[in-house]
Amino acid sequence: MNIIIVGKRHGQSKTYSLGPVARFLLLTSICVLPFAMGATGYLLAAHLADKGLLDPIAAKAWEEDLDDQRQELQQIRQHADLELDGLTLRLAELQAKLLRIDALGERLIDITKINADEFDFSSVPAVGGPGTLGETYQAPEIQSVLDNLASRIDRREQQLEVLDDLLLANKIKTDTFVAGRPIKRGWMSSRYGKRTDPFNGRLAWHAGVDFAGKEGSDVIAVASGIVTWASDRYGYGKLVEINHGNGYKTRYAHGAELKVKLGDVVRKGDVVAAMGSSGRSTGPHVHFEVYKNGRTVDPAAYLHRTLR
Structure with a gap:
């Protein structure tokens, strides 16, 4: 069996003669190569199947997991919106109570004739104090802060209402106290x-x-x-x-x-x-x-x- 190889230059070629053993090996390789490629493809497909990459059921399961995660995220967002609405309502209630306290305080100032400059309910009280070196700030939970503030406001409101009742009763007693002359001149x-x-x-x-x-x-x-x-x-x-x-x-x-x-x-x-x-x-x-x-x-x- 002869094999002829043609070169790049025109007219140049080489001829090789194969012996019986070489011919046998070449024919065997040509016959075995397709089977080897098929086996390799089968093994690769099996490997991918084991990994779930080619399984339609596994792909569908991934999609279902993604849908579940999207729904869970949506529920979290809705819950967060509800909590925000609740906090907004709570803040509105506290603001209403503060307005009542301010009005009550102004009324007490009017009744008791206290210097309004010393108790100005329309301005924020001035506060301050030294800090601690190396202190690490940790943000408190907002709900806990609101609960504490609401409790303090309720206590102050009750105290002011009691004081208002006492002052009003005293004022009524003073006003209904029979005393004085019924004329301005005479x-x-x-x-x-x-x-x-x-x-x-x-x-x-x-x-x-x-x-x-x-x-x-x-x-x-x-x-x-x-x-x-x-x-x-x-x-x-x-x-x-x-x-x-x-x-x-x-x-x-x-x-x-x-x-x-x-x-x-x-x-x-x-x-x-x-x-x-x-x-x-x-x-x-x-x-x-x-x-x-x-x-x-x-x-x-x-x-x-x-x-x-």
Whole structure:
């Protein structure tokens, strides 16, 4: 068997003669090579199959795992959004409580006449202090911080409400305390008790005190209360009667004009009438009576009375 090899140059070639052994080896290689390549491909396919690279079921399982991970991530995001919404609502509640505390604090300042510059509820309190060298900062859990803040706000709110109740009760007690003169200008012209009646000259009982003054001058309430009479009354002329609670009521008679009406709530110092001479009167004055538990008492004891 001869093998001819043609060279690059034209006309050049070489001829090789193969012996029986060489021919046998060459033929054997040609026949065996396809089988070797097929076996190699089979073994590689088997190896990839063992690794799961060529298995459709394994690929589908990967896709399912990816879908599960996407759903889990979506759930985590939704949970985080819900927690954020909850924290936002909690912060809004705390802000509302702080607004109530600020309003209550401003009211207490108004009641107690405290210097507003010392307790300015519209500004953030100034704080500070030295730090610790080498201190490692660790961020606290936000929910724990909010819970602690809410607890502190609740305690402060309760304390301020109790203080407000006490101050309000004290203010009400002060306002309803019967004391002072029923006029701004004038003088006492007749005292409480027995006296000579100016119309008939006989001895008669005078159930109040008289304060003379200028026609039309202010007649004021000596304590806060509710108007239980505001009209003409026999002998009194134009009369105002005020119930102050705790068994006390006062009367202001002979007015030229009434400044209040039945059912009005008046405060200490409010003008209730204009001084006049209506009814059984000899001139401009106010007849002032004080009742305690349904009986008249000497108003002179209440003119300079002080709250203890």
